[in-house]
Amino acid sequence: MLVYAFLYLPIAWLALVSFNSSRSVSEFTGFSLQWYAELLDDERVLQALDLTLRLALTSAVVCAVIGTLAAFGLRRAFRGRSAWALVLTLPMVVPEVVMGVSLLAFCVKLAGIPLGFWALLVAHVSFSMSFVVVVVRARLSGMGPCLEEAAADLGAGPFTAFRTVTWPLVLPAVAAGAAFAFLLSFDDVVTSNYLGGVGSTTLPVYVYGQASKRGVSPEIVALSTGMVAVSAVLLVAGVAIASRRARRASSSVVEVVGVPQGG
Amino acid sequence: MLGPASVWLALFFLAPMALVAQYSFATRELGVLRVVLPWTTQAYRSVLDPAFLPIFGRTVLYAGLTTVICLMLGFPLAWFIARHSGRWRSVLIAAVLIPFWSSFLARIYAWKALLDDSGFLFTDGAVVLGLSYGFLPFMVLPLYVACERMDYRQVEASYDLGHGRLSTFWHVVLPGVAPGVLAGSLLVFVPAAGDFVTPKLLGGVDQSTFGSVIDDQFRGGNNWPLGSAMAVVLLGLVAIVLVARGKRGEDVL
Numbered sequence: 001m002l003v004y005a006f007l008y009l010p011i012a013w014l015a016l017v018s019f020n021s022s023r024s025v026s027e028f029t030g031f032s033l034q035w036y037a038e039l040l041d042d043e044r045v046l047q048a049l050d051l052t053l054r055l056a057l058t059s060a061v062v063c064a065v066i067g068t069l070a071a072f073g074l075r076r077a078f079r080g081r082s083a084w085a086l087v088l089t090l091p092m093v094v095p096e097v098v099m100g101v102s103l104l105a106f107c108v109k110l111a112g113i114p115l116g117f118w119a120l121l122v123a124h125v126s127f128s129m130s131f132v133v134v135v136v137r138a139r140l141s142g143m144g145p146c147l148e149e150a151a152a153d154l155g156a157g158p159f160t161a162f163r164t165v166t167w168p169l170v171l172p173a174v175a176a177g178a179a180f181a182f183l184l185s186f187d188d189v190v191t192s193n194y195l196g197g198v199g200s201t202t203l204p205v206y207v208y209g210q211a212s213k214r215g216v217s218p219e220i221v222a223l224s225t226g227m228v229a230v231s232a233v234l235l236v237a238g239v240a241i242a243s244r245r246a247r248r249a250s251s252s253v254v255e256v257v258g259v260p261q262g263g
Numbered sequence: 264m265l266g267p268a269s270v271w272l273a274l275f276f277l278a279p280m281a282l283v284a285q286y287s288f289a290t291r292e293l294g295v296l297r298v299v300l301p302w303t304t305q306a307y308r309s310v311l312d313p314a315f316l317p318i319f320g321r322t323v324l325y326a327g328l329t330t331v332i333c334l335m336l337g338f339p340l341a342w343f344i345a346r347h348s349g350r351w352r353s354v355l356i357a358a359v360l361i362p363f364w365s366s367f368l369a370r371i372y373a374w375k376a377l378l379d380d381s382g383f384l385f386t387d388g389a390v391v392l393g394l395s396y397g398f399l400p401f402m403v404l405p406l407y408v409a410c411e412r413m414d415y416r417q418v419e420a421s422y423d424l425g426h427g428r429l430s431t432f433w434h435v436v437l438p439g440v441a442p443g444v445l446a447g448s449l450l451v452f453v454p455a456a457g458d459f460v461t462p463k464l465l466g467g468v469d470q471s472t473f474g475s476v477i478d479d480q481f482r483g484g485n486n487w488p489l490g491s492a493m494a495v496v497l498l499g500l501v502a503i504v505l506v507a508r509g510k511r512g513e514d515v516l
Contacts, residue, residue: 004340010374
């Protein structure tokens with residue numbers, strides 16, 4: 001239980017300070033929402049938020065489509081399948097800084113992709129896609145071929161079997177994978193730092209820039225609290241849905257939303 | 264069906280890596296942001312230069328300490344969660360998943376704000392604390408999976424056969440959860456070695472690590488070949504850890 005305190009006290013303290021009425025982070029003088037109000041007035045923050053959300057949504061959709069396709073492609077056994085599976089999960093173990101600098105060199109020197117939205121999208125899809133592949137693959141191998149075989153035995157054609165049996169079973173995993181991709185993109189600071197270029201600053205990059213330049217400021221405290229809150233809300237919603245489903249289908253929560261068990 | 268993902272990764276993941284590998288053998292042209300061949304190993308000689316040794320040592324020390332601290336904090340927690348069942352367990356796991364999926368940057372920033380004015384900021388301790396805090400959930404989740412898979416009756420049997428707590432832990436529990444320990448250590452050590460956000464925010468000039476030096480080489484446009492060579496060395500480290508993990512950790516991670 002003490003470990004939970006260690007995990008949560010800093011976040012709780014951050015949230016508390018974000019509601020402080022004075023600029024100080026060490027003494028609490030009263031409740032106020034002024035730092036949040038200031039954020040909503042700040043043109044740079046709003047622009048960054050807009051870019052971050054567009055990027056995270058696009059990346060999640062692209063990852064869900066090509067990641068799910070890849071997971072289905074890995075379903076059949078074929079020569080070299082484990083090698084494919086390894087390459088598809090490799091981005092999960094490569095340090096982010098290495099991915100960031102290599103894509104920077106690639107975009108600027110080789111491919112001529114201008115830094116900004118498209119370069120960011122390329123990077124975010126590359127490091128998030130593996131998570132969709134892993135989650136969807138886990139679901140596919142967990143459900144086995146029995147139900148689809150039963151559908152075929154009962155006279156369903158391959159398309160009908162897919163639409164009425166396979167897809168409904170896989171959909172939660174696709175959604176979970178897409179949600180992961182969204183969160184990974186929403187929180188990414190390392191690769192975005194290199195690929196944003198001038199004028200395309202995502203929210204985490206803005207926070208990082210402010211945090212490393214100046215001392216502690218209450219606006220950034222409020223912004224950080226907001227970022228943690230977004231992830232927490234998405235996750236609690238995800239876990240709630242998953243555990244309801246798990247109770248129905250008797251599969252574990254971790255299997256649906258938990259550890260990306262690949263690598 | 265593998266097509267789109269393969270093409271994407273080949274273009275935007277493998278090709279950039281190959282480019283960096285190529286850059287690591289190039290020389291830089293001073294003044295302009297250009298790297299030129301012919302091939303040289305100059306960048307690697309700089310990495311292996313004794314002047315670099317402290318950075319290398321510090322990085323390994325930070326990442327190693329972080330891994331050990333995360334193991335010591337993470338194991339009791341993972342065991343605790345695995346011994347619960349039903350609804351409670353879901354809640355306990357969710358409580359680990361929230362920090363796992365929350366912004367790493369925001370959570371490190373919390374420590375910067377918390378330690379502000381304390382005098383502890385910009386020390387080695389602050390960086391290791393931040394790294395341990397940041398990566399703890401990465402340790403807990405694979406450990407939890409390993410603990411949950413372990414048959415608790417083995418522990419009871421060990422007690423029945425007269426083993427004490429320590430002996431049971433050493434001879435029964437530890438071998439049982441070894442794959443989780445390996446997987447978790449990998450998930451903590453590798454990103455901790457490559458991270459530059461934590462040393463930049465919580466450390467000072469004397470706390471620069473491998474990750475932050477790579478960052479300096481690329482961001483300032485200072486020395487891309489040197490940064491590339493360091494990136495290749497970091498990838499080599501990842502490869503070593505992956506091979507060392509071998510077959511045992513595979514089913515957990």
